[in-house]
Amino acid sequence: MKVYFSIDIGGTNIRIGVFHADETQPIRLKKVHTQETGTVLDRLKELIREQGAEGEEIEAIGIAAPGPVDSKNGIVFSCPNIPEWENLPLKEIIQHEFDVPVALENDANVAALGEWLHGAGRGHHHLVYLTVSTGIGGGVILDDQLILGSQGLAGELGHFTVYPDGPLCSCGQRGHLEALASGPAISRYVAEQISAGRASILSGTSLPSAKDISMAAQDGDDLAREALERAGRFIGRAIADYLHVYNPSIVILGGGVIQSGEVLLGPIREAVKLHVMSPIYLQNLVITTAQLGDNAGLLGAFSLARKLFPC
């Protein structure tokens, strides 16, 4: 029996799924911590080896990797939380080790594919996917094609300037959306406001997490609400610009921070309306939340491998 292996490498966990070619429910699924004993690469190889089963033949392996990825040549340029992965030819390494074709792609692009084919984006031909968590990433599908660019580096929607000369981004530039609306950016804002003397039920927490802030907002904390509304306005402002550039029929919002709900989504929608250059862009536009959660990467990597290497 022919199967596809699908791997989602995150800063915290590596997930692996084994799929039949024509089913979207994995036959087997396993999750391990990314950082434990040994190198991440050795753990990854071990994980793939472990999932091999008698009577099964691996048709291809699809891999979603964080950080900028040269998907054409299969190189991971750099990887947040895996510092030893710099210019790593991951595709070649895995291909060589297991003697099967490998498809490698940036995790946000892969999640966009997953949501498009199996989640909130089904039936759409033009889609923008934005994930807001520790970082902000994205993927764009236009005319039923994932946009990759000349080096496979397109779709970095979080590194989009929304506040010139604003706070420093993880990439080293200033004022990017990620520096203003990611989980750590929201935490930083709340901590700064508390040290400037603002009252909050989060006072006393040295650096509240985005989840703490979301819960405080639900409990009616003014500062927490304001921090999420502020992030929402920046996200909405960026989305208005994505509409001008890509003219999608759906914008899908994923990632942990988006789970804050209406306190964030309301200001996002309002800011989109406020900053869009013409209401024509909003006709038939759907702005919605992702459906697949943690499975978007796995399903996307599986779909990518199956598309590139059909059985």
Ligand SMILES: [Zn+2]
């Ligand atoms: Zn940046």
